[in-house]
Each structure stands twice: as C-alpha cells, then as structure tokens.
Amino acid sequence: MSEPTVADATNRIYESLNADNADIDLHIATLKAALTREGLKEAVFDPAKLVQNNRSGRKLMQAYFRQRGVTVKFSVT
Template identity: 55%
Template sequence: MSDLPLSQAIENIYTSIKNDNEDLDAHIAALKAAMAREGAKEAVFEPGKLAQPNRQGRKIMQSYFKKKGVAVSFAS
C-alpha cells in the first residue's frame, strides 16, 4: 500500500469516505507518502465525489487532513 501512485491514493480516499470513513487514517498516510514521493504540495479532490460536497463538508475535510499533515484543495 505504500507504493501507490498519487491518483490511486486519492481514489482510495474517495472510496473510504463513501464507506463511512473506513480505514481513512491509513489511506491518508498512504496519500501523504505518495505526495512525498511525487513532490506534491497538496492533494486535489473533486467536490462532486465527496459525501458532503458543500462548503461545510469541504472545510471539515480540509481541517481533518491538515491535522494529519496533508494540505487539501478542491478542483473547480
């Protein structure tokens, strides 16, 4: 799980969110490792794929991921 490409790590986050945040912390750790390997400064998510795509849901996600050391932004 540690050698996932960034795109797959992000897809795993979407899947985890849809499954009531199942193994979310493990997926965030894998995402953080993928970002470090690929030199990414932040993970970009599509709001339409989130369980709560509204502003409040995005802010909660950003806050939680920031606590885990991952900067999050959202595609327009």
C-alpha cells in the same frame, strides 16, 4: 508491489469516504507518502465525488487532513 500513486491514494480516499470513513487515517498516510514521493505539496479532490459536497463538509475535510499533514484543495468543475 509498487508504491501507490497520488491518484491511487486519492481514489482509495473517495472509496473510504463513501464507506463511512473506513480506514481513512491509513489512506491519508498513504496519500501523504505518495505526495512526498511525487514532490507535490497538496492533494486535489473533485468536490463532486465527495459525500458532503457543501462548504462545511469541504472545510471539515480540509481541517481533518491538515491535522494529519496533508493540504487539501478542491478542483473547479
């Protein structure tokens, strides 16, 4: 089986967030590996797909991911 892409890992994180953060740490690790493979420095998320699409929710997500070595940015919709 091939390694997941950043897009695949990002989609799994959206699914995890909607499922009350089920396996979120596993998905963050997968995303981190995919970012490294693709030579990217940060993950970009669509705020419209987030469960907590407010400033505090986005900041909490950024802090949690940063603790696990992933920089999070949000796309402008």
